[in-house]
């Protein structure tokens with residue numbers, strides 16, 4: 001059974017206990033999402049607003065579960081939804097005889113991807129104690145009026161939301177409050193340091209990264225990316241963040257030392273050292289992707305440059321799918337049969353929270 005879970009808010013960057021088999025993919029169903037639910041800690045969180053006309057494209061992942069019921073339970077656990085609320089606030093498709101337009105929309109999408117079931121969080125909008133979507137002006141005034149600590153949490157939530165969740169409220173928040181979307185930890189760190197006393201986790205990130213880079217690299221050392229491979233639940237050796245999916249093995253040409261990092265740390269390595277990481281021609285696809293995501297952080301070698309020796313296992317055809325390396329045949333087939341693009345950006349490793 002292929003069971004998918006939809007995401008659009010903090011689930012995407014903070015899945016906690018949710019047992020996922022894949023990264024988050026960006027081509028979920030279009031849903032009427034809006035920042036329309038006051039959470040217990042005063043954030044305005046993204047929920048499906050059934051009556052809403054504007055839609056954003058949700059994200060999705062494959063769950064490691066045996067049945068739709070189990071999927072409902074694991075998502076309920078992550079969302080803190082229990083008991084009788086489980087069937088009310090965690091939706092499951094298919095749902096016999098349902099006339100719900102969201103069910104129909106999700107169903108049409110799921111059939112195309114040959115998914116057996118889909119689960120998603122169906123918490124209703126809520127504002128000032130009523131089950132309703134706040135008007136745009138109300139929402140803006142509410143966020144503006146929050147005390148400092150709550151406002152920082154609310155800001156972080158809005159800015160961390162995946163860029164593709166492009167809603168009218170989000171545009172207005174960006175315009176009025178400057179809450180631009182965060183694309184990488186680099187942006188987020190600078191935001192935190194400039195607007196508040198700083199987020200301990202974020203400061204910790206830079207301290208850890210700086211000290212590990214200092215152990216690995218001295219000025220003018222050349223650093224090559226040797227290998228790129230996917231592995232669920234890995235750890236970035238530069239910042240300690242886990243879980244990461246895509247691993248980039250970087251080697252220091254002078255010392256031979258190797259450090260395996262998540263891709264946002266490729267960019268942050270450049271921020272810390274001012275030095276670009278060399279990507280040899282056989283990793284051109286990875287290099288191109290990183291150049292697009294983090295301009296200036298990667299240097300792509302021309303074929304004429306001498307390359308580090310590769311073992312036969314590491315040497316492979318550039319046209320072959322990169323995800324074959326380091327992945328079990330079973331996992332490979334699963335990805336392949338799902339038609340998944342392994343180079344879909346993986347928001348899991350966007351930020352170290």
Ligand SMILES: [Zn+2]
Pocket residue numbers: 236237238239240241261262264265
């Ligand atoms: Zn890292």
